[in-house]
Amino acid sequence: MSVYRGRFAPTPSGPLHFGSLVAALGSYLDARHAGGAWLLRIEDIDPPRCPPGAADTILRQLEAFGLHWDGPVHYQSQRNAAYQAALERLISAGLAYPCSCSRKQWRDYAIYPGWCRHGVREPHKPQAWRLRSDLGLRPVAWQDRLFGDQRFDPAELGDVVLKRKDALWAYQLAVVVDDAEQGISDVVRGLDLLDNTPWQCQLQVALGYPEPRYLHLPLIVAANGQKLSKQNLAPALPDDDGAALRRLLHRALLALDQAPDPAAGEAPVAEQLTQAVHDWDPRRLAAERHRRDTS
Numbered sequence: 001m002s003v004y005r006g007r008f009a010p011t012p013s014g015p016l017h018f019g020s021l022v023a024a025l026g027s028y029l030d031a032r033h034a035g036g037a038w039l040l041r042i043e044d045i046d047p048p049r050c051p052p053g054a055a056d057t058i059l060r061q062l063e064a065f066g067l068h069w070d071g072p073v074h075y076q077s078q079r080n081a082a083y084q085a086a087l088e089r090l091i092s093a094g095l096a097y098p099c100s101c102s103r104k105q106w107r108d109y110a111i112y113p114g115w116c117r118h119g120v121r122e123p124h125k126p127q128a129w130r131l132r133s134d135l136g137l138r139p140v141a142w143q144d145r146l147f148g149d150q151r152f153d154p155a156e157l158g159d160v161v162l163k164r165k166d167a168l169w170a171y172q173l174a175v176v177v178d179d180a181e182q183g184i185s186d187v188v189r190g191l192d193l194l195d196n197t198p199w200q201c202q203l204q205v206a207l208g209y210p211e212p213r214y215l216h217l218p219l220i221v222a223a224n225g226q227k228l229s230k231q232n233l234a235p236a237l238p239d240d241d242g243a244a245l246r247r248l249l250h251r252a253l254l255a256l257d258q259a260p261d262p263a264a265g266e267a268p269v270a271e272q273l274t275q276a277v278h279d280w281d282p283r284r285l286a287a288e289r290h291r292r293d294t295s
């Protein structure tokens with residue numbers, strides 16, 4: 001098997017909540033069980049969404065749960081030159097174009113219809129950069145380690161934004177450049193990101209990068225059936241309360257269907273983690289509870 005390199009890549013829009021703890025834990029266990037590296041990347045490319053101090057809080061929370069990462073923390077806010085170089089490669093290959101259209105203008109279409117592909121329609125307006133998806137990019141397919149065969153028609157994906165009109169880098173470009181430059185072999189993350197994966201696969205092909213394996217984790221839903229997210233104010237995780245941390249780690253292992261010893265909920269986090277790394281088996285994840293209709 002190739003060298004395993006995994007990562008956790010939170011957007012620091014607030015502290016970790018239970019759902020993001022589960023995602024962090026899933027990628028950590030998968031990496032450590034394989035004897036691989038686990039890297040931490042702070043995806044702070046959208047400053048208005050990232051309150052000061054949030055990234056440091058996340059680092060402290062991960063440390064408190066014993067989720068220690070390898071190497072220096074990688075901050076996307078410092079990676080402008082790498083993203084620019086990738087965009088320029090796409091432009092030179094004729095695969096990226098500037099676009100002045102607003103969402104309002106194409107609201108009657110399911111995807112952006114590509115009006116600016118052959119020249120910007122309104123050159124005096126601010127412009128985004130998009131990937132051309134109409135140039136023979138093959139159907140996007142990958143074998144998700146949990147959700148199985150995934151296939152998408154490029155014609156239904158549209159021309160994804162690479163750089164926004166406000167000059168901020170789009171998540172899709174940044175994540176693909178960083179996964180490649182950090183040599184990530186395995187992406188383990190929440191199911192809410194599965195819809196983004198086809199664009200990321202397209203970009204990997206367009207940029208000549210290797211394609212990592214993907215494992216999307218079933219989402220954790222709140223008692224009211226809603227997805228746990230920062231928007232619906234999932235309670236932030238404690239980062240300094242021993243007993244609460246121990247129980248939360250135990251609950252996170254249960255959420256990953258890992259059947260930890262019922263008595264282990266009071267055990268120190270380091271002990272619970274060592275056992276969980278040893279026992280990790282992603283086949284226990286109950287994909288059918290969250291299976292998507294991909295037909």
Ligand code: GLU
Binds near residue numbers: 009175
């Ligand atoms: N930054 C993204 C988020 O926090 C995750 C990116 C990824 O794992 O690919 O939702």
